[in-house]
Amino acid sequence: xxxxxxxxxxxxxxxxxxxxxxxxxxxxxxxxxxxxxxxxxxxxxxxxxxxxxxxxxxxxxxxxxxxxxxxxxxxxxxxxxxxxxxxxxxxxxxxxxxxxxxxxxxxxxxxxxxxxxxxxxxxxxxxxxxxxxxxxxxxxxxxxxxxxxxxxxxxxxxx
Numbered sequence: 001x002x003x004x005x006x007x008x009x010x011x012x013x014x015x016x017x018x019x020x021x022x023x024x025x026x027x028x029x030x031x032x033x034x035x036x037x038x039x040x041x042x043x044x045x046x047x048x049x050x051x052x053x054x055x056x057x058x059x060x061x062x063x064x065x066x067x068x069x070x071x072x073x074x075x076x077x078x079x080x081x082x083x084x085x086x087x088x089x090x091x092x093x094x095x096x097x098x099x100x101x102x103x104x105x106x107x108x109x110x111x112x113x114x115x116x117x118x119x120x121x122x123x124x125x126x127x128x129x130x131x132x133x134x135x136x137x138x139x140x141x142x143x144x145x146x147x148x149x150x151x152x153x154x155x156x157x158x159x
Contacts, residue, residue, distance in 0.1 A: 028132045029099035035139035036100050051146045055079040058142060068096045102131040
């Protein structure tokens with residue numbers, strides 16, 4: 001009897017279709033676009049922006065500019081990288097739509113909007129949404145805790 005109940009539960013779970021929440025995904029991508037512009041406001045005239053978060057170095061680099069899109073590489077390297085690893089994300093900024101979307105996360109290229117589960121690579125059904133939400137948290141963390149390294153030059157005058 002218990003086995004029949006378990007089988008029925010598994011069949012119902014398999015029948016539930018995953019639905020991508022486009023409204024939420026668009027909201028996250030729009031907010032990420034605004035966050036990136038706050039972190040790298042001069043991206044049109046500069047190819048790179050570096051700053052620190054604690055002992056980690058963050059690099060934002062423009063790798064391709066087109067009329068309506070810009071592709072950035074975002075990297076975070078910690079001083080203890082052999083223990084903590086590093087973060088590598090490629091994002092695409094769609095200027096006409098005001099959205100920023102993850103294109104590559106760590107070494108995973110071309111992540112689909114949704115996956116059947118389970119799958120060979122063990123991606124979650126909403127892998128792309130999770131990556132964009134992670135990017136939102138990380139960009140917000142950068143805004144709250146990032147600090148630029150500025151070299152200050154003081155001129156000494158005799159009085």
